[in-house]
Amino acid sequence: MNPPRPPSDSADDLVSQDPLHVNHRILIVDDNTTIHEDFRKILSPTDFGETDLNMVESAVFGDAQASKSMPDFELAFAAQGDGAVKLVEMGIQQGRPFALALVDVRMPPGMDGIATIKSLWRIQPDLQVAICTAYADYSWDDMVDHLGLSHRLMILKKPFDPIEVMQIANALTSKWAFERESALRQLGLQTKLWDSTKRAEDVYARLRQEHDDRVRLEQDIRKMQKMDALGGLAAGIAHDFNNVLTVIQGHLSMNLMTGDQPPGISDSMGEVLLAARRAADLTKQLLNFTSRDYKAARPMVLADEIESEVELLQRTLGSQVELEVTHAQDLPEVMADPGSLGQIVVNLAVNARDAMPKGGKLSISSRHVHLADEEAARDVHADARIGHFALLSVSDNGTGMPPEVVKQIFDPFFTTKEPGRGTGMGLAMVRGLARHMGGWVTVNSVVGVGTDFHIYLPIAGDGLETGTPPLFNHDFDGLLHDVSPCTLLIVDDDASVRHVMNYVLENQGHTVLAAKDAHEAWQMWRAHRHGISLVISDINLPGDASGFDLGRAILGDDATLPIIFTSGYCPDILGQTTSLQLGINYLPKPFDVLDLLNAVGQALTTGISRGLPVPKKQTAKLELPPQKV
Template identity: 35%
Template sequence: MENHFHFLKNAYFFRTLSDEDIVKIQAVCKEEQFNTNEIVFFEGDMGDRCFIILKGSVEIWKDYNSPERDMLAVYKSGQLFGELALIDQSPRGATIVVRESVNLLSITRADFDRVLAGSVTISISIMKSISAMIREQTEHFLDNLRTSKNRLSMAYAQLRKEVEERKQLEAQLLQAQKMESIGTLAGGIAHDFNNILFIIFGYTQMTLEMMPETSPFHNNLKEVLNAAERAKSLVQQILTFSRQGSQELQPLQIQFIAKEVVKMLKSSLPASIKIKQNIDTNCGPVMADPSQIHQIIMNISTNAYHAMEEKGGTMEISLDNININIQSPSEDIHNMIPGPYVRLSISDTGCGMTRELTERIFDPYFTTKTQGKGTGLGLSIVHGIVKSHSGYISVKSEPGAGTIFYIYIPMLTSSIDLTQKASEKSVPTGKEQILIVDDEQPIAKMLQKMLEPLGYNVEYKTSSMEALLEFEKHPEKFDLVITDLNMPGMTGDELAKALVRIRSDLPVILCTGFSEIITEEKMKAIGIRELIMKPVVKNELARIIRNILESRE
């Protein structure tokens, strides 16, 4: 029984007892043996004894007879179970199943009561052990509960983050789909609008050439042309938005565009917004797309207006020359390539932004505006335009102190005559036979009237099929064909392919107000010599025609 003494001495239920008391407990213990998979007792049975494991192991199961049963623990040598049966006769809370053959020491409640009756010290020690056991199990339970709570909080925070990210991605996808649909619609509108502008340009220019400069109507027609030019730039922005516009970099003096925008803003913004300008008229030229520079100024100015919309304020648009060098880097951007720049700055006295917001304002779809007041694309587009011009952009802002944007565009260092293009008054002429094909008769007729005074013999067709039949009858009759792209029945590129198949040396000019299907590679493969975007002015069209015809000679 010496081994049993040590087992009892090490069991936490009896570890506070004296050796004398352990001997008294040992005297009422009984050794029992159970085989593998044998059940020691079922949960729900009334407790009448407790067990100490001498050898082997048992499994503690919850809901053992249920499909959802759960194994709670595995007890091994030296561990005790069923101890509360010595204190009260409560139902057992678990089923004990032998994992591997096990030898147990058991103590019945009746024998234990007799031992307690003869020893007060055993009763006190047992109560202390029970109290310690409950406290230990309670602390363990609370630790597990705290750990579970922390894990649950972390999981909830992660889930919430993922849900927010998913919502943002869904919103961005919806916005992208919406913008793509709008872009397709915008491209179609631009096509129709360019056809209308083409007619306005053509007839206004022809009328202006017939009108003496002393006539009071001469200046009126010039204003019509200027307005048409602005409309052309706006349509170009729509085409850029719908991914159909091409960037046309040319020598440009930004001060003229800046002044035009200031004039527009003064006439359109409310009186609560004061507009100041500090534009250096001697700013050097840059290589830029006029419509995109206009878009930069308008987008940032619109943001400045929204920042001051409620309380009013002052917007200032400034333009000057600045030279960036290693010794004196820009205070706005520290990684700029040294050299001369034209610097555009647009400031407002509005609500301003925190540092966190200024770090994100160029991100696509990010906006600080309320629902319905912005797409989150304006400044992202501005950033893209500036980078495509090899420029730099930065922003400074503080809450309550307004915002200022700085845009740097590299200045042209070579000498360029900016007035050369405007001064080209001589229009090249010719005597060749030209076929015009356009499904809109006003455009076809206008082109005929535009080119005939230049000496060309012009015939037009409003159907691509009719034009093909005419060409098949007289393939050597025409020296050049100018065809619209988007036509019913047979498109312009299909017509060009059919014409070149009949006569391989025939030069074809493709003319369109919008195209998402024609590329330079496809154009060359078909045999098209030139792609002209409507509207095109008379001088430019005459120059293109002459260059193509003379290249054949």
């Protein structure tokens, strides 16, 4: 245990500032008042006349001059042990302890000297003691048996000699001061050692914290780089895949709209179209993994959404797994996206089933929790924060996971399953979905016991906006616009997409100009600007100019020209959300024939530009000036 810190770091300062190192206070304990006066004459001669003083000085030093170097002792007297105890206690309380006690052995009717010394040492262990005895009551061995061997105990044999009394008083008060000074110096050295140790511990703790912070930062950077790389990969795959699906859906839709296929072929084409749309949904899930195309959370009843998934879960889990679902009463609405919540529950249920190959029990429960302060939040999770939350728990009694596996389960592509049975993306998506909805995920697992996943979702109205509308509204009402044929400019780097759009629009009587990049489109615009009624451009074009750059250049010539943008990416990947309106000036790929015709019809009917989004990180790179009229 570290010693308490004294007022100063210097041992010398401790000694010099301590008023007790010159302590000459002596306590006389004797029931005989005559003895008191004898000690007073010897130890404090200034209280008497010159005759008595000279007598004492001559007896002790041989001449009168020697007395001038004698210390002037401060005496206090007690007739019984109880009184001595009170005086010592008072001295300690006042900060003026006694250095020496001269104690008589026999003091009837109270405590004798031995009992008195024991009591005094319990109060002040460093008190020097001279016991006055004629060995009538206690022998030296008896005293040792009662008091133990102590360097603070001396014998003053009765009848005592004044010189002996003076020597004992000088020696023991000096000894008390020396011990006090040594103790203070030792305390000073201990304090210096304590300070040095504490500084070393602080330095070590700071270095350890810096090291841990650096390790965590490096891990976070690696994860961010991995996620960015995966996000770019997913976005690129989605873009190309959506182009393919746009072609498939466009041709299928056009052929189905003609209505002249045989029934069997028509049904088959319809199934292929449905498959293409499911593939589009899978692409959207791939983009969801990049945390960029989530639907906005909205208030919902958690129990109702979980119950809607029960039938699917029971089919997924099979007959060997028992499913138990319980919900707390009066749980407030939570902020969540039903689709995202369903993905979370299904992913966790599938993992639980795989962890119970011989069957078991899966429990899903919900309850309300309140994190009242920062400390409570930190104890839950690094992402946790103060507030009210719904806690959705998904627990199994399967094989469980060791700690080293638990640390990695949310990493993309990490899986403990054999090849072909898992991609390692499920739990990464669970964490991403939970974070998007304003919550977080924790996990507890014990090998051979089971695993508990806890998803925290914010309560609706707990400091969150509950009326956030989704980014887009996909409520198309079909082809409701009757428009006259006109000239359209289509810009897309994918020849198949240009072909299917040309095929669909020419079937509606329109004249279509097609370009593969912004520069080719700009040349067509300059040549046919008075005849073009609408521009449909992909946002992501090859070369040094994007669809946005092309749009800005065209609107520099004609600010009223309607422009429709398309993209296989999510709008927020491109840095645009607020200016793009689904079905008006934006068509996400893949789109079908009705989506395209409805957007074209509305743009031509309205006849005005809906405005052009200004990207955060893109700059127009078309250097050709707008053609002057």
